Amino acid sequence: MADRYGPVSMPDREWRKPEIRHALRERDSGSLLGLVQRHAGVSQARLATATGIGQGRLNEIINGHRQVARLDVLERIAGGLAMPDDARVLFGLAPVHAETLTGHAEISRVFTGQAEANAELREQAGVAARIDVLAVRALGLIALNDSLLRGPLAARESSADVRVLLLDPDSPAAAIRAGEIGESPGSFGAGIRLALARLAEFAGHPVVRMQTALYGSLPTWRMLVFDGTLYLSAFASSAEGHRSGMYKLTAAGDGVLHAGFLRQFDDMWRRARREDRR
Secondary structure, three states: OHHHHOOOOOOHHHHOOHHHHHHHHOOOHHHHHHHHHHHHOOOHHHHHHHHOOOHHHHHHHHOOOOOOOOHHHHHHHHHHOOOOHHHHHHOOOOOOOOEOOOOOEOEEEEEOOHHHHHHHHHHHHHHOOEEEEEOOOOHHHHHOOOOOOHHHHHOOOOOEEEEEEEEOOOOHHHHHHHHHOOOOHHHHHHHHHHHHHHHHHHHHOOOEEEEEEEEOOOOOEEEEEEOOEEEEEEOEOOEOHHHOOEEEEOOOOOOOHHHHHHHHHHHHHHHOEEOOOO
16 A cells, blocks of 8 residues: 555665766756656655646646646645755755754754745844854845845844845856856846845945855855854756745754855955956
């Protein structure tokens, strides 16, 4: 009974196959489901039962006629495929064993997208003493007048140190990213330069100390850090970071995700080209 109605399982070695790892990294649910169907030797009806997705809809996903973006559906796919933790992380999901040895969960909340977290992020921007941002252009995040964090920052009366890492518009990675989202390198780079100019306007702010820098690697993670509380999302090959699911990570004594991502930000900042010193 469990074999017929429970999750579809594959040997761990199958999850390590390059084509499956690629589908996981790209969050390509259609390719992933098709590959699992082939490697596990199961029918679409069996996959539909395991994932709780109607067979007609699942067929559309596998054939590329429907995209999966909702976090709850991605979680159903991962659960229905008995996805191991390393595969879940590649797929942009939290590992099943998220609690550390002390029993404190690093991932304290999951949002289906940035919009669900907007009120909390604005509140954090108004009170946090240290704010770190890793983005691509950050136009809708912090650069423009009606962007998510600019209003709370501009209105602050208490001091705040803000570090913003943006993609270098002159880097090869910028041209790759522009192509991924269907923009020309020129217009894409112009958006980053506009963001840098708008962030430079904080130079005269009485209490907000704004520092900006440029990194040259292909964007993968989008990070917002407020006094150590990390909001993490991902850039897919064809989607912006604000449309990704978002995880709220807090420090845990023996945790690795929160500490690792903060270390990554600090290392990127150390190697980045500083714009505020030019």
